[in-house]
Amino acid sequence: MAITASWEVNTMERELSDNYVTKIIYRVKGLDDDTEKARTTGEVTFTKPSTLPSDFKNYDSLSESICITWVRDALGADLVTAIETNLTNEINFINTPITATGKPW
Numbered sequence: 001m002a003i004t005a006s007w008e009v010n011t012m013e014r015e016l017s018d019n020y021v022t023k024i025i026y027r028v029k030g031l032d033d034d035t036e037k038a039r040t041t042g043e044v045t046f047t048k049p050s051t052l053p054s055d056f057k058n059y060d061s062l063s064e065s066i067c068i069t070w071v072r073d074a075l076g077a078d079l080v081t082a083i084e085t086n087l088t089n090e091i092n093f094i095n096t097p098i099t100a101t102g103k104p105w
Contacts, residue, residue, distance in 0.1 A: 003091050004031045005084040007068045010041060019059035020048050026071045030087030038090040040083060044074040 006029040013023040023045050030038035057066065072080050 002033055003088050005029070005087055006031055007072070009064050009067045009071075012067065014059050015048065018052065020046075020052065020056075021059065021062070021067075021070075022046055022048065024067055024071050026068070028083055028087060030091050032091050032095065037094050038087045040087065042075075042083075044071050046070070046074070 008027045008029065010025040010027045012021050012025070014021045023043055025041065025043045027039060027041045029036045030040075075083075
């Protein structure tokens with residue numbers, strides 16, 4: 001049993017005037033041996049600076065990996081770890097439940 005987290009970009013919002021990305025909605029899938037057993041979603045909002053930075057990347061040149069890096073950087077290491085830990089805990093509970101429902105007859 002190998003539990004992993006898979007980060008994805010669900011969708012993004014941008015300003016049409018200059019293609020500045022203002023929001024990324026992300027999804028993190030909790031996988032157990034490549035089978036999705038849990039997921040969480042969230043969003044990160046980016047404040048546009050008064051002038052675009054020198055390392056500005058145009059919308060058309062973005063990749064999912066670049067955007068995931070932005071999301072993880074914006075969330076910070078502690079929150080990224082908490083998200084992944086919560087998914088792992090949820091999968092462990094699914095795999096080894098401590099309660100059950102039903103009738104004995």
